[in-house]
Amino acid sequence: MTTPTNLIHYAIFAEQTLEGETVEMRPGMPHRFFNVIEAGADCPFIKRDAENFERIHLEPGTYRINGVSFLTMIPPGSVEEPAPPIDVNGLTNIYPGYCVLYDVNKLPLPTLTDMSSCICLGTMATAYDTSPSTFDCVHVVTDKCTISLGHQCGYKKDTLDHKVYLRLGGSNYHVAARIAIFKIA
Numbered sequence: 001m002t003t004p005t006n007l008i009h010y011a012i013f014a015e016q017t018l019e020g021e022t023v024e025m026r027p028g029m030p031h032r033f034f035n036v037i038e039a040g041a042d043c044p045f046i047k048r049d050a051e052n053f054e055r056i057h058l059e060p061g062t063y064r065i066n067g068v069s070f071l072t073m074i075p076p077g078s079v080e081e082p083a084p085p086i087d088v089n090g091l092t093n094i095y096p097g098y099c100v101l102y103d104v105n106k107l108p109l110p111t112l113t114d115m116s117s118c119i120c121l122g123t124m125a126t127a128y129d130t131s132p133s134t135f136d137c138v139h140v141v142t143d144k145c146t147i148s149l150g151h152q153c154g155y156k157k158d159t160l161d162h163k164v165y166l167r168l169g170g171s172n173y174h175v176a177a178r179i180a181i182f183k184i185a
Contacts, residue, residue: 011040069099094128097153
């Protein structure tokens with residue numbers, strides 16, 4: 001059976017929390033964990049890694065990639081729901097940051113001090129008010145490529161300040177990140 005070449009090829013992945021799954025931000029640039037395939041599970045050009053949900057494999061082609069990633073804060077002593085915006089009295093950091101899309105096989109890997117190898121930087125976001133970092137780009141893949149989406153905000157776990165979270169449990173419907181990938185050529 002032949003596949004028509006005029007089909008639209010796409011896949012959409014999300015990082016969705018599970019009931020009771022709360023994950024505190026880690027120092028550096030932790031990766032988003034795309035544990036839900038929202039669309040395009042059978043796309044032959046775009047595949048989430050079967051063992052490492054932080055990685056997505058792309059076959060050669062031209063892709064439009066866009067998405068969103070956010071962090072949130074919880075006041076000290078609270079483990080229930082996010083409460084942004086939080087009163088800034090006594091708050092020493094609103095934890096600004098951004099998401100970073102990059103090829104995990106291209107060296108050097110992006111770091112907090114060198115983003116030269118990234119595919120796309122997301123918009124500035126803050127954990128303080130759960131503002132999202134969004135990104136939108138066109139990426140040409142000449143050989144197979146494996147992408148990952150990181151998110152950094154300068155958070156240090158030893159802070160006495162409010163805690164910053166990558167994923168906040170309490171519902172199976174909390175989406176902390178989403179990536180949509182369309183093969184356009």
